[in-house]
Amino acid sequence: MSGMANTSDTSTTETAAQATRSTEEPARNANRSTTPGSEGFKRFIGSNWAERDESLPAAREQAPYAAERRARVSAAFTGIRLIIPAGDMKQRANDTEYPFRAHSAFAHLTGWGADSEPGAVLVFEPSDDGHDTTVYFRERAGRDSEEFYANPAIGEFWIGARPSLAHVAADLAIDTRGIEEFDRVIDAVDTSTLVLREADPAITERVDHARIRFAAEAALSTNASDAPFSIEVGAEHEPDGELARVLSELRLVKDKFEIAELRAAIDATQRGFTEVIEELPRITSEVRGERVIEGVFATRARLDGNDVGYGSIAAAGPHATILHWTRNDGPVVPGDLVLLDAGVERDSYYTADITRTFPVNGTFSEVQRQVYDAVLEAADAAFAVVRPGAIFREVHAAAMEVIAKKTAEWGFLPVSAEESLRPENQFHRRYMVHGTSHHLGLDVHDCAQARREMYLDGELQPGMVFTIEPGLYFQPDDLTVPVEFRGIGVRIEDDILVTPDGAENLSAGIPRTADEVEAWVRGDAAR
Template sequence: MRPRWRPGRQYRALNIQPDEYARRRRQLMRMAGEDAVLLIAAAPERVRNADANWPYRQDSDMHYLAGFPEPESVLALLPGRKHGEVVLFCRERDPEHERWHGESIGTERAVDVYGMDDAFPIDDIDDILPGMIEGRGRVYCHFGREPEFDARLLGWMRRLRQLRGGGVVPKEFVALGHLLHDLRLYKSRAELKLMRASAAMAAEAHLAAMQMALPGRYEYEVEAELLRSMRSRGAVAAFPPIVAAGANACVMHYTANRAMLREGDLLLIDAGAELDCYASDISRSFPVGGRYSREQRMLYELVLEAQSAAIDEVRPGRPFDAAHQMAVRVIAEGLCALGLLEGDADEAIVSGAYKRFYPAKTGHWLGLDVHDVGDYRVAGEPRLLEPGMVVTVEPGIYIPPSDTGVAERWRGIGIRIEDDVAVVKDGNEVLTSAVPKDAGEIEALLAAR
């Protein structure tokens, strides 16, 4: 029986607790050393047009270290500081601002609720932070990400030099991602619970979309059902959903979602939910009319075989790219057997001929970002998988309608099957298994609409 999530159901129990955020900060400060300062800025609010902003979403690194949801905030980690190592600069409570925009957290609750050692109004950061930085040897930050923050950081350095007697300015600026993003790669038990919940919500959305994706409807109607399902369960879309009918599925990042669904089409849906900033990512390809054609089913079964073999490679000690190499092998062999590629699989792999129909990679890290942070290679070699890592596995075959080098019956078929897979001690856990992918099961599900 597939999991069902209702508004508010178990959600509060899934939140990351303050002691976990504190543990993350301590671990990061130990890695940086006592002569360092680490600065993490909130994501800025972004204007959509005129005076309308895009929905606010916190910077993933700020969320990972503080769980603090508001813009106009800066987290300063100051290892060894006697008056508290964790300092947050944030908006002060302001009744006039809150009248228009809702209640703010403020400095007092930043300490009492979010576990900061100290908190100051963001308007005072230019006067306070330079003195905290003085005497430290290194500044860890995301220099180059947000021009406004970069300019402010340089301003703090200038102010530090202007201190009476001449302040001691840090000698190094170090990329924060080198340390922080390696920590984010390993998900805790609490994070995995959130990712399972996110996956369950995305699974419900896919199942709801399958039920109403009938001939004569439009891609945007299916998209609306995906979004309705996610929002009704307390989640948002992790990215703009791909709802691609027929030949549109051959466009890797299709997002127009305007075409009509027609009898005989496959519909490729790539959509994920985001819950408390943690993402899921699922793709399924199914027949609008309820049954796969002969050619659609042959290609679908090939992609499913490739995915199954690739998922088997997601286990501790295996290289990250082992899943991709396995998927490429299975797909190349299948395309050669079907006559869509000439020669044998070895030739197709060495020459790259398989990329004509499979130009993508087979997966990516997943977590706070859909394409999550973390190095894929270490010392020039593919990274070995370890428990706590989460990846997607998403092989596909895409035969453009313009490819006259294949028989017409194959053209315009695009298929992707994607699941989220956590590496666990004894193998892997498929977080998104609630959405059927066996061709017979999918046809049975569609027949019951």
């Protein structure tokens, strides 16, 4: 499929990253190519195929929710063209690539998740009624073309059949066009056009060049070129940041579909955690038992969803004191604790984010339970302040009061808990340097580009979903704590929904108290 010619002196003759994808990969391995090229073979492989089922699906469940989100974006950017790419495949090594995941903003506004097409682009084109929205993507190739059998990047023989424009239009309830027509969008770019910069660097570069070209032509047409005209190519376009902010803040409050997906992700995560517990005999028998934990959970994530929502943390013993331990290559030893931080990502991309800490042998030691109960008290204190109208940072503050109190009681701080809580001190944070909460949704750290006054200093609203995850981490070589505390790491993380009259712990069904956790590990049906 050839792209339309672009009149821009900065464009290529083919269409954006899709053209690159279709040509680069075969070239990487041209020296070992064995694809037949005879005319006889081409005629033979292009003939005698059964008719495809061309029946169109009903619109998917999330389609009306995505349409409402697009309407809100349209209202925020009246008269402005918006370009929101899904992104493209990312190279892992030579001709192998990482599994594709569309940009979360694209998925949020289209409802297209794990089955989305690499290189797709959502365009808001200004119209009398606000915007016309269209998804551009590379549809499947005909069987009379060489692409469907000879191109390992996008050919049907290699990656399976791609959908048609009509199929996606019906499925998402949105207009669709072939990616070759996206050149016309680039040709129409003006200085007001906005692009989601981080989603697809190749498309962002094309938009930047097109804006420069438009501004230069406008300057010439108004005789305003007496002074040299220049715009730095690739410079951060400030209004683009406004687009990213709006798209991020749009996700702060979840709709009914999103909440249902998060509940399903949490249910699947609970199954994954339970299966890890059931595999403890095997886990403890392996030299790299943490890898078994990771693998068991990943299997459940792939069975019940798209994948894990982030790199699972399967941290046993002193590894539990390392906040983002994802190497997961250590042993799992009876007498130690395991900190498992993992979440299933649904096909819609909504992910759970849950942490449980449990004793490998089914019984907390006295010190382990002491630490565990302190973290649980901090989690419960944070949950108690969640209600509409509360300020997001108050959740963290409530947890920190408990962390300061406990570490002061144990004699670990050089001052009292009250003194440590002062902004100029914060000594207790040595044992918990991370925050207590973050928003959750399509991204495990959702809404990250929202303004501070909407996030950290924002008021909680019904429909918000976020984590509460206090912890205590005593490094193996930390001389400020007694030796029996060293190497103990505990975190308890739950996913919280703000309701009209308070809050709901969506993950409360996963054992939380020390007694419940011990019974869980021991397989006690009476827990």
